[in-house]
Amino acid sequence: MAFSSLLVKTQLPQSLRQSTPLILACRQGHTVRGKPVGVAKTLEQRLAEENKQDPELTARVNIGLPKLKQSRSELFKDRWAHIKAQRANTELEKKTRSQQLLIDLKQVDQDYGLTTRGFDLRVIADHYGIFEDLFGAAYFIPRVNLNIQYEADAETLVPVYNGNVIKPKEARNQPLVSFDGTTDPITGKPQKEDSYWTLVATNPDGHFNEGDKEYVHWFVSNIPNGDVQKGDVIVNYLPPFPPKGIGYQRFVFILYKQNKKLDFSSLKLAEADYANLDKRTFKTYDFYRQYQDEITPAGLAFYQTDYDKSLTKFYHDVLNLKEPIFEYDFPEPYLADQKFFPLRQAFNLYMDRHRDIKQVNKEYLEQKLAKTHPFNGPEPELRYPNAHPIKNKPSWLRTEIRKQRLRMGRINDYVN
Numbered sequence: 001m002a003f004s005s006l007l008v009k010t011q012l013p014q015s016l017r018q019s020t021p022l023i024l025a026c027r028q029g030h031t032v033r034g035k036p037v038g039v040a041k042t043l044e045q046r047l048a049e050e051n052k053q054d055p056e057l058t059a060r061v062n063i064g065l066p067k068l069k070q071s072r073s074e075l076f077k078d079r080w081a082h083i084k085a086q087r088a089n090t091e092l093e094k095k096t097r098s099q100q101l102l103i104d105l106k107q108v109d110q111d112y113g114l115t116t117r118g119f120d121l122r123v124i125a126d127h128y129g130i131f132e133d134l135f136g137a138a139y140f141i142p143r144v145n146l147n148i149q150y151e152a153d154a155e156t157l158v159p160v161y162n163g164n165v166i167k168p169k170e171a172r173n174q175p176l177v178s179f180d181g182t183t184d185p186i187t188g189k190p191q192k193e194d195s196y197w198t199l200v201a202t203n204p205d206g207h208f209n210e211g212d213k214e215y216v217h218w219f220v221s222n223i224p225n226g227d228v229q230k231g232d233v234i235v236n237y238l239p240p241f242p243p244k245g246i247g248y249q250r251f252v253f254i255l256y257k258q259n260k261k262l263d264f265s266s267l268k269l270a271e272a273d274y275a276n277l278d279k280r281t282f283k284t285y286d287f288y289r290q291y292q293d294e295i296t297p298a299g300l301a302f303y304q305t306d307y308d309k310s311l312t313k314f315y316h317d318v319l320n321l322k323e324p325i326f327e328y329d330f331p332e333p334y335l336a337d338q339k340f341f342p343l344r345q346a347f348n349l350y351m352d353r354h355r356d357i358k359q360v361n362k363e364y365l366e367q368k369l370a371k372t373h374p375f376n377g378p379e380p381e382l383r384y385p386n387a388h389p390i391k392n393k394p395s396w397l398r399t400e401i402r403k404q405r406l407r408m409g410r411i412n413d414y415v416n
Contacts, residue, residue, distance in 0.1 A: 061138045062138070062140060063138045063140050063292070064139075064140025064298065065298055067186065068188070113145045118142045128250060134284040134285065135285060135297075146177065146253060146299040146300065146301040147179060148175050149175060150171050150175045151175075151176065152169075160253070160303045161303075166251075168241065168305055169308050171239050171251070172239045177253075179226050181195055181226020181227070182225050182226060185298055194225055196257075197222075197226065197256065197258060199218070199221075199223060199255050199256075200287070201216070201217045201218035201253045201254075202217060202252055203240060204252065204284075206240070214282045215238075215282065216282035217237060218237040221258075221264045232264070236269070236274055238275075238280070240305045241314055241315065243307060243311075243323075244311075245328070246307075248306045249306070252300070254297055255298050255299030262294055262295070275318055275319050348396050349410075386406075
């Protein structure tokens with residue numbers, strides 16, 4: 001069946017036609033009223049156009065190192081050659097069938113580091129707000145794998161990976177850091193000349209006075225070919241010190257690749273100012289803006305840390321500060337006006353909601369002591385609570401007695 005439509009202008013007042021021109025569409029005897037396409041804009045459309053952001057100003061910028069990719073043909077050839085080699089390996093098939101095949105986890109980790117680890121770490125860092133708090137609208141894909149471990153004791157190493165939790169007691173000593181500084185992160189081939197790197201560790205959540213600033217906990221520059229022990233120490237390592245009551249803080253390591261050997265003497269912290277937090281004030285955004293022509297972020301690692309009891313001595317002996325303790329000031333819960341007859345709400349719970357909680361606790365304690373013998377203790381619990389009927393009691397009280405027998409509900413709030 002062929003469909004046809006006929007548009008007929010409506011007979012509306014002059015003022016209404018000027019403000020909102022309408023059209024009647026007649027389709028197979030049905031009349032549809034609506035605005036003509038492209039004639040008038042809704043309020044939402046006008047607001048969207050006014051608040052529209054320039055994508056060139058709001059788009060995120062990749063400030064990291066690029067990565068040269070293999071052509072699709074070369075990648076296919078390498079993959080097909082690998083598949084053929086695996087199919088021709090009879091020993092591999094025998095071990096697989098007899099369940100004796102062992103997988104080299106170090107090789108798996110190495111292959112993962114060369115493929116998708118950097119992309120996964122970038123997504124995780126975005127989830128924790130690392131790039132937004134340190135670099136603003138910029139981000140980078142970590143091309144160099146940072147291997148960072150803390151010596152918790154003589155036999156235990158605590159690794160840093162993907163925002164795991166490390167206690168201040170475990171991070172009190174300078175960590176062991178290693179990375180491949182001899183391979184070009186762009187081409188993946190060995191470098192012919194010496195390369196220099198900078199490692200900076202900061203806490204973006206721990207500044208006491210300025211919320212948009214950080215404390216620099218460690219700064220090593222001019223690291224030759226990935227050997228951190230031979231780098232220039234600009235700021236000595238200071239362990240994390242999250243105060244009590246504020247929850248978790250992020251501790252971030254950023255590895256920069258230098259174009260040449262640089263002089264950071266203006267940022268060097270004297271040994272006498274080791275515990276001076278004011279002089280440890282740092283801002284990654286300003287630091288990168290100042291040296292962005294000479295350094296490029298290439299590696300990333302971070303963990304979370306929160307308060308433990310070892311920090312009491314650290315605040316007094318190292319920082320020479322009184323230990324700060326924070327408490328949350330919770331607002332009083334909203335309580336609606338009392339109703340004369342609340343529907344579908346337990347009578348006793350609703351009434352207790354509008355009473356002093358101390359008085360409610362006192363009444364419960366009196367009821368409990370009334371059933372407790374001074375020498376024999378409380379009455380023994382019923383062996384089969386549901387087998388004992390409850391008679392001549394209102395419904396709300398029967399429900400409460402049944403809950404107390406089964407140890408359900410609010411009775412658990414008063415258990416010692």
